[in-house]
Amino acid sequence: MYRIETFIHPLYFRYYPQDHYALSNGYLVEMTYVEELAPLDPIELKNLEWRMALPAQTHRQKVHKVEPIGLPFTEIIEDGERVAVFKFDTLTEHSRCIFGWKALIEVWGIKYNLTPRDCEKLPEMPPDYGDRYLVDNDNLAMDTDIIKRAAAEAVGRETNLLRKIYNIRNYVYDRLSYGIKPHIDTPDIALRRGVGSCGEYVGVLLALFRLNGIACRTVGRYKCPASALVHNIPLKPDYNHVWLEFYIPGVGWLPMESNPDDIYEGGPYPTRFFMGLAWYHAEMSKGVPFERLMIDGVVLNKQQVSIGNLAINHVQFTILEESSPS
Template identity: 30%
Template sequence: MAVLITALTGFASSSSGQSTNPLDDSGLYLRSIPSPIPHPADLAWDGEALWVADWESGNLIRINPENGDIITIIPAPCYRPRGLTWAEQKLYIVDDVEGMIHIFDPASGITVGSYMTPSGTGLGLAWDGEALWLSDNGAQQLQCLIPHDGTTLTAFPSPEQEPGGLAYIDGYLWVAQRNHDRIYMVEPKSGAAITRFNSPGPYPSGIAPAPDGRLWIADFEDGLIWLCAPREARPYQTSDWRDAEIRLTYRLENLGPGMVQDAVVHFAFPEPELENQLLLSDPVFTTPSPEIHFDQWGEKMATFRSDRIPPGERFEAGYTAQARIANLNYIIIPEKVGPLSDIPREIREAYTADGERLQVQSELVQKTAAGIVGDESNPYWIARRIFNWVIDTLEYERVGGWDVPETLIKRGTGSCSEYTFLYIALCRAAGLPARYEAGASLRGDDVSVDDVHHRWAEVYLPNYGWIPIDPSGGDQATPGGQVDAIGRLSNRYFITTHNGGGSDILSWNYNFHAVHSRKGRCAVTEDEWVVWRRAKEEGESILPGGAYCKP
């Protein structure tokens, strides 16, 4: 006889002490002041007060940063001022209709210079102490210019399309991207997007530096100007919490004529609470009391067994989980990452060890890691250099099987697991602790079936802890697409597994691992799948049968 079939359960009320308010972020958004105009463009900070570009009236408005009160209003030297920055007692202003940059002395009202932008477009300006930076929405670039005549010194792609407001703070550019309501931090030498955070409003239009490494952010839609502190805030944000019901099932069918014996399936047991995932109740298993085991990594497993499966019968097992899952975004500032010596000894020893699928000690892996990392000592930049090398070297190809790093280095293609194994191996060879995280993935619709799943890496960064890095997901053309895979997880993943590999229960698998033996000739089919049912909107709960309701 087949064993018990996985049961479906429904959610109780969608109430929790866990906040879903995007402003409840432990110190990222400090406060807001009203903009003096409904739809502010860019901002500039002169050391004492804020300047706001009024693109509709053609005015420049200086306001009190404490309360937003207007100090003075003066006409701009152009009809549609959009980009704005303060440098050497002057305002640099870009007019996105004329495509001109004007150097304006607000004390005298005199324009001391004007020139065309490289592409005749632009929405944001920043000053790095020596050069002028332009966010060029036409060319989709961030451009470094000679400030007195606009000659281009360097240019690179913006993190996303439509770059807007721009600021330079403590060695980094910060750029507003309105398409996805994000603020990106960009390294100006390479153009790499380093980190990002969600904008406090729905349409970030302007950015200016604030004292103590903070940012002013103007929002075009809600008419507010926010003071933000990405260097001081909690290291991560969560957003868009969704209730979901996730049902994992494994099935073995014996088509005969022999006997299947000693069938065992182990399921990785999801942790009750992660930064962006909360179990709303204990998982419901197909049998009331599965065996519970822990592997050498501390991973909790639920184990199901069947001693005999005669011809024509099935062995089926699994569980249903009710969870609340959010988008996760770490705001990683490289200078805040501690040295490798700050990593706890037990983590360093366990997660830099070799494994049969990792080949950490192989000559090729060691040589490759050393060549990538060079003399870099900051753990963030070690992780980032290896990430960049992996996405530059491999092309995604899912053909089945998990080949070892030496093969991947020579072949140049891999699946998500192979990207992950290679990335982990290179990190460990460089002395940076790494492991994998994995789970089930929502496939498009809010009710969907996943039989592919997904695995990614985690690295340990001192002062931050375990940070998700998805090399296959980050194999993208744009800087924004790449950094989306560093310190970020979507709410479409249900996480079941954190493991160092070579588990004495899961082996190198994730979600589940099954084994069996056979007596005589047997034709056996094995299958596994995950059924998702997710609330369509934040704050909705799920009822049995797939119906939705608002609590």
């Protein structure tokens, strides 16, 4: 049997025992996100704010700098996260420009080392988390019979928080297969159909976690093409990507991929991305929408105006050099 590649790359890692995680091989990456105004329909919006989330500073992602592209922006802090605000006095169907940001980020692989025994006697989660991360605030269909039944079946009589999370993940993997779709259906539809995109996996997982009292949230937003040996050449992702984070009181937010570990029909499922992420995940500000439109402090919903009908987005990554954890 012949191999196309025989080069074995060295592994660099560093373990942080006080925070229960290890970092491994990473890269210095330039990421750009740009919107190209090209409205499809007649429109006139005055005093418009176009808000874009910026890359987040996390254990595995260090933001060195962010600068505007095309138009200047004002940076604000929203729920502790960085957001760029682009202002338009008037935006019509004739408006044409590009605007966005370019960020220099350092990203590493991360894996948390936490066991069920570490999660036996946990403190209470912050009091405001219940209203933010345990409710149906994103069309999660948590009041439907199929989702409520699945939430109960997935955990059974398990009481340990980490085992509950692991059991729910495996329950969802047993019942969904991955498939790309042009739009995202609600969790009840996805679960009944048995096929879901990454966003639909996340929706089902969020619904089952929250019904079991597990605080969780959607995070993302893109993955750099995993071409680690291709440096200084622009790379474009095929599509956006989301995963989720769950909250362990006393520890913090831990990542979990949506579907990449669902690789064997019926299992067993690997735990590569259970409490772990690869280097190529680019994390945007968390707990806030990636993009939204506002006028006079009021958010415009999709029925009023769709960002997809106003502009074409362009996403690009350039891997500059390898970086080892320090």
